Each structure stands twice: as C-alpha cells, then as structure tokens.
Amino acid sequence: MAEIERESMEYDVVIVGAGPAGLSAAIRLKQLDADCQVVVLEKGSEVGAHILSGAVLDPCGLDALIPDWKEKGAPLNVPVREDNFYMLGEAGKLRIPNFPMPPLMNNHGNYIVSMGNVCRWMAEQAEALGVEIFPGMACSELVYADDGSIKGVVAGEFGRNPDGTPGDGYEPGMELHGKYVFLSEGVRGSLSKEVIEKFDLSDGKEPQKFGLGMKEIWEIDPAKHKEGRVTHTMGWPLGSNAGGGSFIYHLENNQVYVGFVVHLNYENPHLFPYMEFQRFKHHPMVAELLEGGKRVAYGARAISEGGYQSMPKMVAPGVALLGCSVGMVNVPRIKGNHNAMLSGKAAAEAAYKAIQDGRASDELTAYEDEVRNGAIGSDLKKVRNVKPLWSKYGLTASLMLGGMDMWTNTLGFSLFGTVKHGKNDADATGKAAKFQPIDYPKPDGKLSFDRLTNVSFSFTNHEESQPAHLQLKDADVPIATNLPDYAEPAQRYCPAGVYEVVREEGKAPRFVINFQNCVHCKTCDIKDPSQNINWTVPQGGDGPNYPNM
Template structure:
C-alpha cells in the first residue's frame, strides 16, 4: 500500500530507526562529530524508553567511550555492583558456586545495576541538547529505495488504517524521511532489519541467529531484605533438561529487585511453557523468601539475540547499516549487550560521518563492518564464541566445564581449545513433534508470587488501538490449525509470554486460531519460534505496545 500513496518527504543527512542504546549513541556521536549534520531518530514507542527492557547490568565501557563525563552529567547509573553470587538450583535447594573458578570477564566489578529505559531517556536528553530531532510514537512501516536499489529512507507515522488495511476516516499516510544513510537500530528481530537481510542476502555464509526469551518483573520488597548492588544468577531448576537458560536477581535502588528468567528458544519440547517456568521459579525457597511480603510493580518480556560472534550477519548494505541487537551483539555468558550496542552506534556514526564528509552517500559503510568485527565488540564476543554452541549441543554441565575452560584459555592465551564451533539449526527448526514429547504439568499461579499471563500483561501497561490491522501476520492462515496443531500442539499458545495466541474450540471438530494482538509486548518470540515460520511480526501504529516505566 505504501507504494501507491504520495507522501510528503523530509531530507536529512542520517535517519536512525530505534531509540535504544545503539540508535541514541549513533545520534549523539554524529552530532559530536559535526553539529551541522541533520540527524533524525524515529522511535515506535510512545516515549523513549517505553519499549526498552533489559536485565540490566551495564558495563559502562560503551557509555564512557561516548560521553566520558557521564557521571558529572548525571547519568542514571546509581547502583554499583557490590557482590556477585552464582547458584545451581534444585527443586528445593541450592548450591552456591565459588567465584574463584569463574573467568575474570564474568566479574561485575565496576558495572552498574540500571534501568536501561531510564538510561535511554537520559541519552535522549543528551541527544536533543546536541540538536538531534527525536520523534517518538513514529513506527517505521516500510523502507524507501533509491534509483540504484539502495536504502534511501523509511516511511514513518502512518495512522488510521481500518482492520482490513484500508484507510479509515482519520487516515494519515505518514511521511518519507530520507537520508544519505539509514541506520537500523530496531533491536532483536526488527521488521525492517529482516527485510534488508532478505533483500541483500546479509546472512549468506553466516550461521542462523540463536535467541532466548527474557521475562522480567520488578518487585518492591521488604527493606530488610534489600541489598543494593547484590547480583545473583542461577542455573538448573526449574528448566533442567527441558531447556537451557537461567535466572537473574538484581537488587536495584529504591528497595526494588529486578527478577527474571531467560529461556533459550532452541528447546525441543513443544509443550514447554517458558512463562510458566518463570512463574514456577519464584516459588523456589530462595526466591520466595526474598519476595514474600513484597509486591510486583511491572512485567515485560523480549527476545534476546544469543548467537554471538558466529551469528553476526553482514552488517552493512547499500545505504545503511544494522546496529546493536539488530545484528546481535549480546555476550551470552556475561548476559550483557548494551555496552556493545552503544559501541556499535558510535562506530556506525563515525563511518557515516566519514562517508558524508568524503561526499559519498548510499554505499556500504565498510569501515563500520571492519570496526565491529575487529574492534572492541568483536574482541568481546570472540572470547566467548563457543559458550552458546557448547550449551546448545551438549547441555548445561558440559557448557559449565568446557565453556568455562574455553573462556579462561581465550582470556589468558588468546586461543580456544575448540576452534570455533557453529550453530546448526534455527530455533524454529529445533522444535520437536508433540507426539515425541510429554506434556508438562505446571502448577496454577497463586496470585501472590506467581500470576497468570493476562494479569501480568496488565503490568506491562500495553495498549493497542483495536481498530487497526493486526500487526501479527500469518503467511498462511490455515497453518496453525492444519499443521501446527496436529504436529506441534500449536506451541504459540505457550511460547508467547503475553497470551496473544489461543486455539478456541467452540466444538471439537472446528477449532479456531485466535490472535489477541492487543496483548502483544513486542517480544518477537512468535516470529522466531513458530515451527512453520508462519507468523510475521510487523510494527503496529506508532505509540502502541508496552509502556514500560523503568525496565
């Protein structure tokens, strides 16, 4: 439809899609390099930070490289990490692992427990003071291509479509925002990033990306139990052999703890229910004692790119580049990616500035690709490149021993005992047939420590205009009932952490697949894990989705 509508156009030097840490860092660096550059940053959330969810422990290396005097400028890094704890959990007990065998790169000394939503809000203030134009509530629904096939810009701000996709009475066609370069900083599995990967075959020669699903709650707890700066990570129960992953419990400021579970999406059993695993985790005695008497104040979920160095695609294309999690820069054993996202934004800005200064536009920013692969980001990811493949192929115990040994040899001697392992299948292809796996019996949430999905989604403050087209598209509407239900017990009912998908049986012979897109928290899990790859996540109209307070 976007090709058929005449739209107003606005020209900029650089167009940036996504006000996360990578996009904001790119915008800031561009204006630091040349205050006269025109830079626009487009954010689909209702405000900067509304769609940001991360653990998060922030390694400030990226922030320091971008804004060396961030402390003096009042960046919201208020809770330095004071103590690190690692636990292996069983159903009722725990084993505390000593810190001394843990590779030094896992040490959180010098890092901060933060709300990345609030960090991004602060970065937006810095960007606007430099003259960056930031437009929140502006979903980018399409790419604009130039005469030579390069990415020339984006369509942003289309509102008022009817449910069938036709213009409604208050339709606004949006604008074409054009730039010499377009930087895509959409986060994991961004819709425009998927399009450029397909159009320019950016994944050719690189293994599939691997993903996890991260679910997080913020709790206000009894001040007597609160220890600002305490960091705990766990492995083992409740996931066990059902899936890889682990938990985090971070004691932030204001008597709050950030608690979450990451489930690797390469699990085989289609009866697996990641959200219920998270709720069950909170009933472990160690966790229940901490939360007892407290209250949950926020909930959210998002996918995490976990493939590491091997799964980085080609990151440049004619007219632009992929930044941060759009490419996949999370260091899995450290459970950190925000520092690399910021460094990638800085590197992309420097490459774009040099190209514009040289009179170029619309070509590939090869200097950015080189910097990511050989600079600080590449070095960070290279040292841990085998941890995720070891975990995926051989399980938790092997990955703890072999992965730890591999990180030590990489850190101390600069080589790996395993060379460079690779990933074999996509997470969707890892899903097994329902007949080959046993259903899992999950306890009913008690409404005190654990909650049903719809109750928790209310704490993500998600809202979507219901009259618009569903932003979750089915390639073939018959597949959920004709294929996924008989073969995989339709896992969308379970892998979605927001209760978007249902199989409704008004009578046994005619089940229906229902998409409650209003519940969507934009985690992208469905786009990743659907075994038939039949669900395509696209952007709803601007401002819709979660409204995270300080995730």
C-alpha cells in the same frame, strides 16, 4: 502502497529506534559535526517505553561516548557490590564460587540500571546537541532508490482499517530520506529482517539464536533488600527441558529485578516458558526474598544469543544494522548494551567520514571492520563457543567446557575453534507426539501470576481498529499443521497470551490472535515451527509502556 503520495524530509542520517545503539549513533554524529542533520524515530510512546533489559551495565560504552557521564547525571546509581552464582535444585541450591570464572565474568565496576531510564537520559543528551527525536513514529516501510539502495523509511502512518485499507482519518505518514539509514530496532526488527533477507546478509553465517527474557520488578521488604547484589542461577526448574537461567538484581528504593531467560532452541513444544518463570519464583531461595513484597511491573523481550559467528553482514547500500539488529549480546556475561553503544558510535564515525568525503548511499564498510576487529569483536569472539557448547552438551558439561574455552580465549586461542550452532530455533522444535506434556502448578496470585494479569503490568495498549501487526503467511497453518504436529506451541511460547486455540462444542478449533496483548518480544516470529508468523510494527505509540525496565 505504491499509489500513496507522501511528503518527504531530507536528513544526513535517519536512525530507526531510540535504544542505546541508535541514541549513541545520534550523539556521536552531533559530537563530530554540529551541523549534521540527524533524526531518530521511535515506535514507543516515549523514549524508553519499549526498552527492556536486565540490566547490569558495563559502562565502557558510555565511557567512550560521554566520558563525563557521571557529572552529567547519568542514571547509573547502583554499583555492583556483590556477585553470586547458584546452581538450583528443586528445593536447594549450590553456590558456584567466583574464583574459577574467567576475569571477563567479574561484575566489579558495573552498574545495576534501568536501561529505559538510561535511554531517556541519553535522549536528553542527544536533544541538547540538536538531534531531532520523534517518539510514537513507527517505521513501517523501507524506501528504496532507483538503484536498489536504501534511501529512507516511511514513518507515522496511522488510521488503516482492520483489512488494511485507509480509514476515514487515514494519515499516510512521511518519507524520511537520508544519505544513510541506521536500523537500531533491537532483536528481530521488521525492517532489519527485510534488509537481511533482501541483501542476503546472513550468507555464510551461522543462524542467529535467541532466548526469551521475562522480567518483573518487585518492591520487597527493606530488611531483605541488599542494594547492589547481583544473583544469577541455572538449573531448576528448566532441567533438561531447555537451556536458560535467572537473574535477581537489587537496585535502589527496595526494588529488585527478577528475570528469567529460556533459550528458544528447546525441543519439547509442550514447554511453557512463562510458566517456567512463574514456577521459578516458588523456589525457597526466591520465595523467601519475595514474600511480603509486590510485583509492580512485567515485560518480556527476545534476546539475541548467536554471538560472533551469527552476526550477519552489517551493511548494505545506504543502510547499516546496529546493536541487537546484528546481535551483539555476550551470552555468559548477559550483557549487550555496552556493545550496542559502541556499535552506534562506530556507525556514526563511519557515516561522518563518508559524508565528509562526499559519499552517500553506499556500504559503510569501515563500520563493519570496526565492529568485527575492534572492542565489540574482541568481546564476543572470546565467548563465541559458550552457547553452542551448551546446546550440544547440556548444562553441566558446558559449564566446564565453556569455562575452559573462555579461559583459553583470554590467552588468545581456543581448544574448539569456532563451534557451529546448527539449526535455527524454529527448526529445533520437535513433534509433540515425541514428548510428554508438562503439568504446571496453577499461579497462586501472590508469587506467581497468570499471563493476562501480568500483561496488565506492562501497561500495553493497541488501538483495536488497526490491522493486526501479527501476520499469518497462511491462515490455515496453525490449525491444519501446527496443532496436530506441534500442539500449536504459540499458545505457550508467547509470554503475553496473544495466541489461542479456541474450541467450541460442535465446531472446528479456531486460531485467535489477541494482538492487543502483544508486548513486542518477537518470540512468535522466531519460534513458530512453520515460520508462519511475521511480526510487523503496529501504528506508532502502541505496545508496552514500560516505566523503568
């Protein structure tokens, strides 16, 4: 609200988000100039609380940023020792040999990690250099200068009533101003979304594409545990209903990461991504691994999948978008953390040079040039057609066509040029009447679990007296439009059970938002066919509290 007066603090660079991109930027700025005033604002209760990733980490980003990371104790403890890829049928599997795959698909030299723990370690390195890091500080607004440039953010606002008015213990937060603001919020961040729209940064680019990634951590029988084993699958149970696949990574302490990704461009609104994940665990290969074990954590997160042709312009006056705020995931490799780190490093170097030259609040074009024409661009350009080919031609054909295209791209050319994505994921949703509902088996409580039980293993908490951070542009749309046209898919695409259509005898159906369950995956903001849901930040510290995702 314009009438609210806030104190302000001045910095050289204000960074929103303590993920791999934001922390890399902070570290690099301090490496270049120990006197540079840098602040990192993190909405999670601690650094790492909202970090969820597979993850097999390519260490090239860390190599560039902190070459002696091993000596400094970075938590990269499990090198990949075995790399398997399977095509699944309902009861069987077919091993896809490694030799036909392009060299870029090789995981030799990579590490199975918890990115939450990697970010916690990076935060320690940043603080040792003098970076100020404030967790529990959600950034709810951008601050604009008189000339329209971005000059800062509002952080740390607490105590609004459910209707949005200031409550008795209201704290207005502070304005943190910088010569430059870096937005490293991850996928579909609310401030990044505002910047992209306000400055029309996606003009001339393909629409961004997304996947929904769901992940559980399991402790399994030591006899079945193979530290360093990496397994990826495609095929069952998704079949022709949706693109996607799974990952199973064996880390230390008899733990495995079990994850499942569903591409959000699926047509059938009856599809239930979470239940596809639960059904996947009953495949004989997976069930045999997990039987006798126990699930100890759960979470979910959207993944940017558009790649090279979907990256928006990354800079506007006073602001730069980093990492997954742009979308830097290499889809066939299922890796983006290395590019996030490299983007943070590149943004820091561009800002440092600008500040040394006496500049402020302009466009850091040198950053964008480095991303598009340097290591990140090279990494993404080679695989730019894999996702759109999959969407157009299906799994089997795309394996051959995408593989061929990756091979030719390593030689410097492409048979397909640059394939377009077409529709965004919301527009890809079909009308419910054209599709059959899908009958999902009931979770057994041993291998598969209902959503609300699993959400309790994300350790999610939201203060209930605050305004809902999931906002409807039109409160009538869910029941008046989405329910008759699309069977209200929010009931299914949300992996945390936030959205319900409640039917009571003698009453009209009601749309209920249980925002307390939200794990901040952003799927609703992406997939809602009417684009009626706007994901914003809750007050700082709220949301999931992932231990070592």
